[in-house]
Amino acid sequence: MDMWSPTVKITVANPLKTVTKEIYVKIDTGFNGGLFLPFKVYIELGLHLFETSKVVASIATGELVELLTSRAIIAIKDAEYPCTAYTSLRANRSLLGLEILSKLRVSIDGKSKKVLIKDPKA
Amino acid sequence: MLTISMSTTIAIRGVNKELYRKIKAYAALEGRTIGSIVNEALRMWLESREHPLYEKWRKIKESREKNYKWLKENYEELCAKHKGMYVAVSEGKLIGIYKDFKSAARAVEKLPLEEAMIIKIGEPLERKIDLGLPADILK
Numbered sequence: 001m002d003m004w005s006p007t008v009k010i011t012v013a014n015p016l017k018t019v020t021k022e023i024y025v026k027i028d029t030g031f032n033g034g035l036f037l038p039f040k041v042y043i044e045l046g047l048h049l050f051e052t053s054k055v056v057a058s059i060a061t062g063e064l065v066e067l068l069t070s071r072a073i074i075a076i077k078d079a080e081y082p083c084t085a086y087t088s089l090r091a092n093r094s095l096l097g098l099e100i101l102s103k104l105r106v107s108i109d110g111k112s113k114k115v116l117i118k119d120p121k122a
Numbered sequence: 123m124l125t126i127s128m129s130t131t132i133a134i135r136g137v138n139k140e141l142y143r144k145i146k147a148y149a150a151l152e153g154r155t156i157g158s159i160v161n162e163a164l165r166m167w168l169e170s171r172e173h174p175l176y177e178k179w180r181k182i183k184e185s186r187e188k189n190y191k192w193l194k195e196n197y198e199e200l201c202a203k204h205k206g207m208y209v210a211v212s213e214g215k216l217i218g219i220y221k222d223f224k225s226a227a228r229a230v231e232k233l234p235l236e237e238a239m240i241i242k243i244g245e246p247l248e249r250k251i252d253l254g255l256p257a258d259i260l261k
Binding site: 016018031046048049067068071089090 | 182240
């Protein structure tokens, strides 16, 4: 049986907003970064041109992984949020983490399999 | 279905003692043979090289390493002279120092680069974070 995952559609852009892309991201409260992207998406957005400092991340098993990191901008509804995007060669999913979730009002209705994002200013 | 496992015995020179010690410890903890762990590591290494974007990844990583080395060597001087400004580096070479991030990003975007790093001078060059991600998203 496939488990339902709380997923939302967002727009991601590079820091100059010269490339944008609409993607589906899984809401992941266990991830304290902003956005985790597959490497292919990271390259398509040109984020490798705006990389930030070296990041060594510890994953759930305690292993350390060096990630590529860049500034990025995401848009949800009418609001924009600058954030840090992370990737790895073998990254295979898009995740939205606490750096962004902490700025939103998100309700997850598991029974109806719906995610509701309210106006964060409300 | 019958699966035949082919294995061989080889001697490898130059194995890092500390890595070998850790592998031995993990093998004992997990009740595995060192051979099975080495096979897993070799398989993962090969899978990475066979990834369609591996060449791109390798070039970015190489450039990042050079940038990091250059920044470490020059960071003290940069902090003394340009704290709060933004430095752009690519392939271990300075592209420029800019008053804000957007100016640095615009300068970088115009150049035919494989990778570039933009750092706010004064901020740490290395961060450790806890992503809490499950290991399977990196498979």
